[in-house]
Amino acid sequence: MLISHYDFIDFIDILLIMTPGQIIKTFKSKKGNDVIIRYPKWEDLDEATTLANELVKEEAHLMLSEKQTHEDEAKWLAESLVQIEQGKKIQLFVDVNDHYAGNAEIRVRDKRQSHVGEIGIALGKDFRDEGIGAELLTALIAEGKKAGLQLLILYCFQTNEQALHLYKKLGFTRSGIVPGIYAYKGDFVGEVTLYLPLV
Secondary structure (H helix, E strand, O other), X not given: OHHHHOOOOOHHHHHHHOOOOOEEEEEEOOOOOEEEEEOOOHHHHHHHHHHXXXXXXXXXXXXXXXXXXXXXXXXXXXXXXXXXXXXXXXEEEEEEOOEEEEEEEEEEOOHHHOOEEEEEEEEOHHHOOOOHHHHHHHHHHHHHHHOOOOEEEEEEEOOOHXXXXXXXXXXXXXXXXXXXXXXXXXXXXXXXXXXXEOO
16 A cells, blocks of 8 residues: 555554544635535545645645645655654644645644744635635644644745735734745745744
8 A cells, every 4th residue: 555655654553543534623614615624634635636736836825836746745644644643743624515625734843842833824726715714723723722832833925915914813923034035936035934822
């Protein structure tokens, strides 16, 4: 099977311990779509690969810039599931009308920063502007609090005004900008750092 190809020997054992696909929240979006926020599961692989490549084609405000193969996404998903079980990551997936629409994660830091989590989020183009991103991040923040994290940070393209507006709405504070850090659409774009205390 594909997992053994990547030497994730304990993967099946981990799946038996954790609760893949566990639903965190259900709601109707502003456009009336049925939305489910949940933990990831292995069966997400095909739709996750498709969405990743749609985001690359769109040139979304993400670090991801090259087309992803099925094997690339298999490795990412398998590693994510292992990191979730190890307590190194909190990750939520979102379905809209029973189709995978995106995900958000907290990567938990270590050593002197073990109380800190770094947020990442990706949402498909067809699922924006209907309150899904806000609900997804709100659920993720709640999971971070449950895990005992004390501070969340995130990095955002300076040109991503929609995301910056959402982060401000959810209570994040800007702490600075690094100019020209991203090569994006033939230009160099700055990165905004934001933080949210959880205590």
